[in-house]
Amino acid sequence: MKFRSTFLSAVALVGLAAVSAAAQQLVAASAGASGAQGAGRVIAPNRQGRPDPGKVNSPNGGRPEIRTQADMLRVSGYTAPGAKAYAAMAVDASAGMWPVTLHYRCRNVPGGSSINAPLPEPVEVFDGVYSIGDDANNVWALDTPDGIILIDALSNEADAKRIIVANMRKLKLDPARIRMILITHNHGDHYGGAAYLKSISGAKLAMSREDWEGKITFGPPMPVKAADDFYLTDGQKVEFGGRTLTVVLTPGHTPGTVSLVFPVTEKGVPHVASLFGGQGSPKTVAALRQFRVSLDHFADVTDAMQADVVLSNHTVGDDGLTKVAQLLKRKPGQPNPYVVGREGVVRYSALWSDCLSADIDQAVWNAAHGITPPPANR
Ligand SMILES: [Zn+2]
Secondary structure, eight states: OHHHHHHHHHHHHHOTTSOOHHHHHHHHHHHHHHGGGTTTOOOOGGGBOOOOGGGTTSTTTTOOOOOSHHHHHHHSOOOSHHHHHHHHHHHHHHTTSOHHHHHHHSOSSOOOSBOOOOOOOOEEEETTEEEOOOSSBOOEEEEETTEEEEEOOOSSHHHIIIIIIHHHHHTTOOGGGEEEEEOOOSSHHHHTTHHHHHHHHOOEEEEEHHHHSSOOSSSSOOOOOOTTOEEEOTTOEEEETTEEEEEEEOTTSSTTOEEEEEEEEETTEEEEEEEESOOSOOSSHHHHHHHHHHHHHHHHHHHHTTOOEEEESBTTTTTHHHHHHHHHTOOTTOOOTTBOHHHHHHHHHHHHHHHHHHHHHHHHHHHHTTOOOOOOOO
């Protein structure tokens, strides 16, 4: 509580749209304090979210949540009247289904997706579909008779070894059987471990041409595209080992972000999973508008394929830490928390679109009032 009251008074002093360096340091100090249980990772201040001290021991690892209109008003930081109206609609759309995601989407404050929570346990979420990432970035492994498909690859070789390879071994998945790594976009926390994983498995790497050839904003150098690597394109069907993943080009978070829709089963019962590849809001109004158009494009595909599952490559993108904790405690007959039905997929799309609209409205309002916007999320 001491942290929160200090932080809030700091925010009150400088205004919600311009958090002071002192407040940022407080955040860093707090995240560092909880980092003792987070495998000692060092997270750069601009990648850190703000922990909610009341939730440090909750399954979500201390991430703030938005469940009500009052929560939204208290923590989102929007000051523009239009942005507040959109944010209120986002609360209605979420209907309490994604409290962490809603906080991450709908906010006018800086900070990233990491918070140094304890590492989540790797777990089989659907038949042969495994969650094997860390507390901030998720990685999905799709097993097939012909080998394993990975979606994303964490930040670097060390994380690939310590988290992806270690989690695969725990699940009796042989990392040498990785045949394909589908990379959602060219931020280092998604492709940084790919070169190492290719080196131990011979896996093909795949990414959009726009992002593979585009400018990298952070992370190690992009792996040089080998002869067997390939580009991901809009509408492409990636078929491997009996699985088919539909690729949707969804620029906005980066110019070449790709998203995926693919059938899964749970004990043989069919579902359709949707995974939007880019998370944090970009900074410019043009990119935010492009992002919103991409969400609509993605919705066209998830509607056409009747998706009923929401997955993410960030744990703040699908309330993943909470869902993994629920899965680990799940009793026979209880529902799979990742199966949200058509209503859930539609609500998820709506809440995100509303939050982007809030960001757009706030950015326009900021420009009209001469306010410097906070740094973009990742
Ligand atoms: Zn990113």
